[in-house]
Amino acid sequence: MIDFPEIKRLTEEEFARFAKLIYQESGIFLKDTKLTLLSNRLRKRLYALKIDTFSEYYDYIQKISDKTKEIEALIDVVSTNETYFFRNERQFEALEKHCFPDIAEKKKNERKLRIWSAGCSTGEEPYTIAICLLENMHLFKGWNVEIIATDIAPSVLDFARLGVYAGRRIEKVPPDLLKKYFTNDPDHAELYAVKDEVKKIVTFKYLNLFKNPYPERLDIIFCRNVMIYFDKEHQKKLIAGFYSSLLKTGYLFIGHSETLHAISDDFTYMKLLETPVYVPKGN
Numbered sequence: 001m002i003d004f005p006e007i008k009r010l011t012e013e014e015f016a017r018f019a020k021l022i023y024q025e026s027g028i029f030l031k032d033t034k035l036t037l038l039s040n041r042l043r044k045r046l047y048a049l050k051i052d053t054f055s056e057y058y059d060y061i062q063k064i065s066d067k068t069k070e071i072e073a074l075i076d077v078v079s080t081n082e083t084y085f086f087r088n089e090r091q092f093e094a095l096e097k098h099c100f101p102d103i104a105e106k107k108k109n110e111r112k113l114r115i116w117s118a119g120c121s122t123g124e125e126p127y128t129i130a131i132c133l134l135e136n137m138h139l140f141k142g143w144n145v146e147i148i149a150t151d152i153a154p155s156v157l158d159f160a161r162l163g164v165y166a167g168r169r170i171e172k173v174p175p176d177l178l179k180k181y182f183t184n185d186p187d188h189a190e191l192y193a194v195k196d197e198v199k200k201i202v203t204f205k206y207l208n209l210f211k212n213p214y215p216e217r218l219d220i221i222f223c224r225n226v227m228i229y230f231d232k233e234h235q236k237k238l239i240a241g242f243y244s245s246l247l248k249t250g251y252l253f254i255g256h257s258e259t260l261h262a263i264s265d266d267f268t269y270m271k272l273l274e275t276p277v278y279v280p281k282g283n
Helices: 012-026 032-049 054-063 068-078 089-106 124-135 154-162 175-181 232-245
Strands: 112-118 144-151 182-185 188-194 202-206 218-223 246-254 267-272 275-280
Touching: 012 032, 012 054, 012 068, 032 054, 032 068, 054 068, 068 154, 089 124, 089 218, 089 246, 089 267, 089 275, 112 124, 124 144, 124 175, 124 202, 124 218, 144 154, 154 202, 175 182, 218 232, 232 246
Parallel strands: 112 144, 112 218, 144 202, 218 246
Antiparallel strands: 182 188, 246 275, 267 275
16 A cells, blocks of 8 residues: 555546546536545545555445445545534524524414424534524424434534534634533533533434435425535436425525525525525415
8 A cells, every 4th residue: 555645646537437426426516626626535535445546446436336335435535514603693693583483483383393404514503503493492382393414424424413513613602602502621621512402403314415315394494505516407406305395484595605596496585684595485
């Protein structure tokens, strides 16, 4: 096995083969400009498997009888997972000040709330949603509440289930909420663990957005900064799936740099507290 730094960059032909495989398995579209990035990410997998070249690794994937775990590992190293608590905080203000009261009134007889964090990464988003929900439990007293958090990368789901954060990941958490919903490690002052009352309403699951069924009868979907990794064809499939899963009284949150323009006519754009939110037509 050659040293990790000595594994050369992907050739254009190798890049094309891996890019096609990744696209087929996950819908993630890699432009040619990502050649160096993909080379660096794949080196980690080669090193772990003690494989010397990218071509050998590609052949290895093709030859193994059950590709599922290795494909998961491949997508895992390729995925970008950069996030933090209360990212784009105005969206969470809209969630608390508009969406929660609206749903509480419209579903007061059903008394069931289901929220999906699609592409949850290392857990900061669904835990933030959970904290917002706990801060507004007076609206949902006696309700069955559930937050489903999914991702395609097993390693980030493991990190999320652990629920221990530090540094930039937690710097936007208001001090009173940090004290209320996190436990500070006395031996490692920089570490903060999410409390069990937050964890117990979040369920983390593996889900491939283009191969696995979606949760159903949802009130709210968060899928932020995920569409940017897909081409328009897959974006349309994704949003069509969201429309089928979301109740007509529901809400869809996407990233500030994302739009449903030319992707779907099933949703109506709203601007709540200067932040973009979409609702199914007829809401």
